[in-house]
Amino acid sequence: MSQLPYDAAQAIDADDVASLATGLCNIASDRDNEGAIAEHIARRLERSGIEVHLEEVVAGRPNVVARVPGTDGGLPPLVLNGHLDGAFHVDGWRRDALAGWVEGDRLYGGAVSDMKGGLASMVVAMETAARLGGTPRDLILQAVMHHDTVGLGTKYLLASEGPTEGYAICGEPSNLSIHVANGGAVKFSIAVKGRASHISRLDEGIDALASAVGVYSGVASMAFTHQAHPSLPDLPIVLVGVLQAGFAAGCTAPEATLLGDVRTVPGMDRHTVRADLRRIIDQHLSPDTTCELRITAAQKSFIGNADSPLVAALRTAHTRIRGAAPAVGSPMPGQAFVTDAADLAAIGLDSAVYGPxxxxxxxxxxxxxxxxxDAAAIYLATAYELPHSP
Structure with a gap:
């Protein structure tokens, strides 16, 4: 049985992780443009002698897949899964969000928490594993394109090359707590159509905006058809985040569009959400307007196991590195996150969400x-703490 030299894990250089994370934050990947950040990570892993390849999912938008072979043949692998795309708030920064900076123990940068910081920790864990000559099991990095809601990169990678057994840590930000559940998501658009007319001839117009406001009020207070889930007690929830309408102050709006997001529990899907939305629309839509409802994206819920071998290994590794046990559960706001752990678990991997x-x-x-x-050290340590038999 291979034993982790914990002094090696503790010797991971914080400045090295911070430098890599800063470099990743400085590469824009928030607009269907993951190619540059993928190439950056692949080149760095190659310089460490790690087996790596790019898997192009869409032109210019690849996954990065890397592997450090295990030393005890036959053990199920450990997957470290993180996403390359990174949205961030574009307004109000004290400095350029794409020029990360350090103040004390804080690293600032666009998408550093979701999740370029966690991705840097995973890359450094891979490099440290290679430097140590490998962990007991294969350590696999999946740095995927287009996580956003649907998890396209992870779905494509799992379908093309797996693995379909073993363990997987999804490195979404959990504040170094172990999350074992999160909701799914169904996103939608509601397009209301009326007829434009100048304020001087209001009787000739059909105001799509007024009708959309009624629909908005109904959706905001609606109850969805669902069965409560004990791991996700605060879900489902819904938000209409966008309402676009009209083109002039003195004219009725000929069109209005609502864009919304439902965070779901198991048993809810695009069909149940669509039926519920249709019911609310029919109740609140003005009779002289028409409406088109579309489901624009969907992802499953993730329901893990707080007593699984992976959670036990993560708990042990975290405790030894940090000196205290981590929290384990599925609190808010993590309940309302959408993670690729849903797809990792669905294909058969013992999965959990754990990230800085x-x-x-x-x-x-x-x-x-x-x-x-610490996240880099804990990812590495977990590969040793997992069971040493298939």
């Missing part, structure tokens, strides 16, 4: 550099 950072979609997003270093 406490994500807020806000200016001056930051992650503790100590947490970035």
């Amino acid at each position: 950072g406490d994500w807020h979609y806000a200016p001056d997003e930051w992650v503790s550099i100590t947490d970035l270093r």
